[in-house]
């Protein structure tokens with residue numbers, strides 16, 4: 335048999351999905367599984383979006399324009415302006431989710447082993463996007479002890495080399511729920527200017543900021559506009575992951591022109607799905623604000639439930655709909671498998687995302703897990719009770735007093 339490409343060996347199996355066969359087997363045995371591992375919103379897609387789809391009078395599904403349907407680019411522009419973000423329709427390219435936009439952005443600003451800085455733990459698919467774009471991700475490691483904040487510019491500066499081309503910033507963060515402070519964003523901006531870097535801003539969770547409700551968009555650095563590439567998506571804010579509509583927005587003409595060639599090579603994004611998101615983009619603020627209130631209540635349920643587990647000092651997520659936490663367990667990967675294979679509490683168990691897969695650096699995150707808030711607060715409270723019982727029963731439990739100290 336001919337061998338596969340070197341690149342095929344660089345793509346990692348999704349740490350979020352690889353436990354799926356064990357979860358299915360647990361369910362087949364009659365054990366209920368609470369899925370804390372995956373960021374698939376549980377609430378219904380807005381009826382306005384579904385109604386729009388049903389009302390579309392399409393009798394010929396031709397290729398849409400590669401840059402996106404004009405009406406949809408307009409709608410994204412309206413959406414951005416509702417956040418005080420200025421992108422005209424011709425500064426926006428519609429993509430197949432944020433995923434495609436990130437892969438394009440990385441491919442346009444870097445390649446051939448160029449480096450892009452990223453805070454870790456990070457969204458796990460960044461590793462695969464970078465591999466596809468032939469980009470080396472250079473991690474700046476954040477610690478739970480610092481609530482996954484990096485503080486100032488020093489940490490970034492130390493990771494910069496002549497090959498660094500960009501900083502990939504996810505704010506609010508998946509997987510940690512970090513919302514970076516003004517000082518931290520200032521530091522990113524300063525470093526980008528001093529070292530002549532692009533900033534790829536993944537803001538797909540922009541709406542989901544808890545407690546203070548600050549606006550977090552990096553586009554506030556308008557003097558850096560030529561360096562800024564915004565990544566966005568309808569997936570999470572409108573409970574519409576399956577629609578696969580996102581966008582890339584920038585004021586940099588050269589970046590737009592080259593990205594458009596990538597768009598042309600994949601021809602177009604699905605027509606009906608583009609059109610169905612228009613009403614929510616134009617008028618969806620109230621919908622996502624109410625989602626944020628719900629996620630904050632869920633965050634509180636998870637935070638207090640984790641706090642009741644002996645040996646766990648939970649991290650308080652500031653936004654998105656995830657938290658990372660350290661458990662008093664030697665290997666969370668083994669623990670997650672054990673939970674599905676060997677454990678149940680009152681007929682149920684939980685499926686966790688082991689922390690290791692969210693790190694670029696090998697060997698980190700072994701004692702961490704990511705938890706997504708994809709159930710109502712009552713179910714999440716019950717899930718934390720299951721986790722508590724599991725941590726107490728697990729043979730690989732470590733004898734620490736408070737793990738997130």
Ligand SMILES: Cc1ncc(COP(=O)(O)O)c(C=O)c1O
Nearest residue numbers: 431432433457504508567569580
């Ligand atoms: C931080 C982040 N960026 C991008 C994506 C991809 O989003 P999309 O569904 O729009 O491709 C996700 C999905 O979970 C995400 O968490």
